[in-house]
Amino acid sequence: MTERAGRLPLPSRAFRNHQLTPFYDELSALTHSHKALPMNSGAEAVETALKVARKWGYEVKGVPDGQAEIIVASENFHGRTVAIVGFSTDPQSRGGFGPFAPGFRTVPFGDADALEAAIGPNTVAFLVEPIQGEAGVIIPPAGYLKRVRELCTAHNVILILDEIQTGLGRTGKLLAEEHEGIEADLTLVGKALSGGFYPVSAVLSNSEVMSVLHPGEHGSTFGGNPLACAVARAALKVLVEEDMVENAARVGARLQADLDSIDAPRVKQVRGRGLMIAVELHADAGGARTVCEALQARGLLAKETHDHTIRIAPPLILTDSQAAWIAEQFAAVLPG
Numbered sequence: 001m002t003e004r005a006g007r008l009p010l011p012s013r014a015f016r017n018h019q020l021t022p023f024y025d026e027l028s029a030l031t032h033s034h035k036a037l038p039m040n041s042g043a044e045a046v047e048t049a050l051k052v053a054r055k056w057g058y059e060v061k062g063v064p065d066g067q068a069e070i071i072v073a074s075e076n077f078h079g080r081t082v083a084i085v086g087f088s089t090d091p092q093s094r095g096g097f098g099p100f101a102p103g104f105r106t107v108p109f110g111d112a113d114a115l116e117a118a119i120g121p122n123t124v125a126f127l128v129e130p131i132q133g134e135a136g137v138i139i140p141p142a143g144y145l146k147r148v149r150e151l152c153t154a155h156n157v158i159l160i161l162d163e164i165q166t167g168l169g170r171t172g173k174l175l176a177e178e179h180e181g182i183e184a185d186l187t188l189v190g191k192a193l194s195g196g197f198y199p200v201s202a203v204l205s206n207s208e209v210m211s212v213l214h215p216g217e218h219g220s221t222f223g224g225n226p227l228a229c230a231v232a233r234a235a236l237k238v239l240v241e242e243d244m245v246e247n248a249a250r251v252g253a254r255l256q257a258d259l260d261s262i263d264a265p266r267v268k269q270v271r272g273r274g275l276m277i278a279v280e281l282h283a284d285a286g287g288a289r290t291v292c293e294a295l296q297a298r299g300l301l302a303k304e305t306h307d308h309t310i311r312i313a314p315p316l317i318l319t320d321s322q323a324a325w326i327a328e329q330f331a332a333v334l335p336g
């Protein structure tokens, strides 16, 4: 990052910079994608996928102009732009920000039958998180994503997996879709794509869906800039070289087991995959916020989601002794 910062900062996106091509190559090879489109924030990657899906719907699927419908899951979190919060079911995310864009329909998360019932002739895409992060690390029933994949294929609907939180090692697999052996048509990555150093996100396409975008139809001043590409390339390199994905699986399982063994009646459930873990408290057990504040006083940052869930998403380089230390801090504050 520091090496690259001393060089040409930002050519126009109309020109290819010499970091961009290797970034495309390396990201596509690692994720088995045919195409990749770099943006900056996660929300921009989501917006990009929505645009691509609608355009594909009109140009390839033959949906009448202006009629494209995208299905989303209840309790979703995909970012903070107006289109995205418009299809949120969380009053805190959407309240006061309307009117919202039409063309979205919501089905319960984890319910493949509901998805099947909601798909109509104008449905172009289903957008879903493999594990809902902000909702409190909600893991869908086993087989859900597999069935979702089958339904999308059968009905010619694009499956968009938002892996901005789950992707790039967090759940102990490179992409969370691997837990069910499926491949999305569009996969969204962000956050860890730069190792947290710089805003970089990307839309990955495992089919020809992205080909509906032509030069001039979509863009971003900073998307794919040389510094972003250099930082992302370095982050992907260390992710592989330092076995961070395997580390997340192994140390994550250990941390989850350690947390689960804490004797605290306030705890309703410990759940997670890899290093994406949640400790859910009983509704009458006092809020998660006070637990998070007590943890912070002990030097551990864990953020509550909603009122009763504490989410733990430590760095993928977490060691066994650090995992043990985290569990010790929870053991100290939870019984109180």
Ligand SMILES: Cc1ncc(COP(=O)(O)O)c(C=O)c1O
Pocket: 041, 042, 043, 044, 046, 077, 078, 079, 080, 129, 133, 134, 162, 163, 164, 165, 166, 190, 191
């Ligand atoms: C699943 C998911 N999608 C999208 C986003 C939005 O990403 P950003 O904050 O970079 O716009 C987030 C952020 O938390 C997320 O967890």
